[in-house]
Amino acid sequence: MAETKTPAEIAERIQKRRVALMMLFPILYLSQQAPFWLKMLSSQPFRFVDKVQIGAYTLWALALLVLLATGGGLGRSQAVRDLLSDESTREHRAKAYASGFWALILGCAALGVASLFTALSPLIILNALLTLGVVVPCLTFVVLERRALRD
Amino acid sequence: MTEPALISSLRELRTEAGLTQAELADRVGVTRKTVNTVENGVFIPSTVLALKLARALGKPVEALFRLPD
Numbered sequence: 101m102a103e104t105k106t107p108a109e110i111a112e113r114i115q116k117r118r119v120a121l122m123m124l125f126p127i128l129y130l131s132q133q134a135p136f137w138l139k140m141l142s143s144q145p146f147r148f149v150d151k152v153q154i155g156a157y158t159l160w161a162l163a164l165l166v167l168l169a170t171g172g173g174l175g176r177s178q179a180v181r182d183l184l185s186d187e188s189t190r191e192h193r194a195k196a197y198a199s200g201f202w203a204l205i206l207g208c209a210a211l212g213v214a215s216l217f218t219a220l221s222p223l224i225i226l227n228a229l230l231t232l233g234v235v236v237p238c239l240t241f242v243v244l245e246r247r248a249l250r251d
Numbered sequence: 252m253t254e255p256a257l258i259s260s261l262r263e264l265r266t267e268a269g270l271t272q273a274e275l276a277d278r279v280g281v282t283r284k285t286v287n288t289v290e291n292g293v294f295i296p297s298t299v300l301a302l303k304l305a306r307a308l309g310k311p312v313e314a315l316f317r318l319p320d
Contacts, residue, residue, distance in 0.1 A: 108277050115284060188285040188294045248288045 110176065111183035118172045118184070119249065122164070123242045126235040129160055133231065140224055157227065161234040168196060168238055192244040200237035207232040254319045255292045261315050262290040264308050278307040 105113075136157070139150060146154075171184040171193075185193075207229055214220060265275050265286075272286045279286075279300065288294035289304070296304065305312040 106277070108273060108282065111282055112273075112284075115282060182280070183282050186281040186285050187297060187300055188281070188288050191294060245284075248284045248293060251287060 107177060107179040107183055110180050111173070114173050114176070114180070114184060115189075115245070116249065118167070119242055119245045122167060122238050122245075125160075125164055125167075126238045129157070129164065130231070130235060132160075133157060133227070136227060140221075146223075154223070154227070158230065161230050164234050164238055168193065168241055188248055189245070192241055192248070195244060196237040196241035199240040200233050203232040203236035204229060256319075257292070257295050258317050258319055259289060259292055259315065260317075261286070261304060264310055264315060265290070268308050270308075275304070275307060279303040 136150070136154065139146070171181070171189055173181045173184040176184075211220060211225055211228060265272070270278075272283045272290070276283045276286045280303070281300065285294065285296075285300075286304075289296050289300075301312050301316055305315050308315070
């Protein structure tokens with residue numbers, strides 16, 4: 101007979117997987133952006149394939165934000181999803197959003213200063229801010245969740 | 252080291268009641284992680300959660316949590 105797991109057991113397993121994914125995905129997201137930044141630095145024109153890649157970064161960023169906002173567990177029961185967004189998770193999420201806010205403000209200030217010395221294309225500004233706005237909250241959330249899961 | 256904003260006796264009272272973190276979490280509808288963070292003083296629970304924890308352990312909420320002197 102198949103062993104049935106309780107919502108709490110399922111939620112705990114998803115929680116751990118969520119932390120692992122949310123640590124791995126932003127790192128992959130950053131590493132996948134290397135070609136974009138190399139191209140920007142070399143001032144080569146964008147080909148169609150580069151534009152598709154930039155669109156893919158945006159979709160990836162949105163997927164990370166959805167994971168952060170919903171807590172995961174899509175397709176699971178309401179009980180499991182409630183546990184995946186329980187009180188401490190909601191607090192961690194709020195702190196993660198706050199860290200993203202500060203990262204964006206500081207990023208805007210840094211880009212503002214940089215624009216005094218060099219011309220910045222809208223694509224650079226967009227990608228830099230999107231990266232900050234996604235990666236910083238995700239990694240903040242991961243740090244808080246990992247600390248919370250530690251006994 | 253800074254003093255915690257809330258002193259919790261949750262771990263002692265839970266152990267006294269013979270419950271695991273997972274069992275207590277199940278009774279109050281949160282994950283084991285949340286109970287763990289409350290016990291470790293990392294997370295200050297909401298009033299509702301504090302009252303649920305107190306009810307689950309059959310103790311007044313003041314027995315679980317107190318402010319530092």
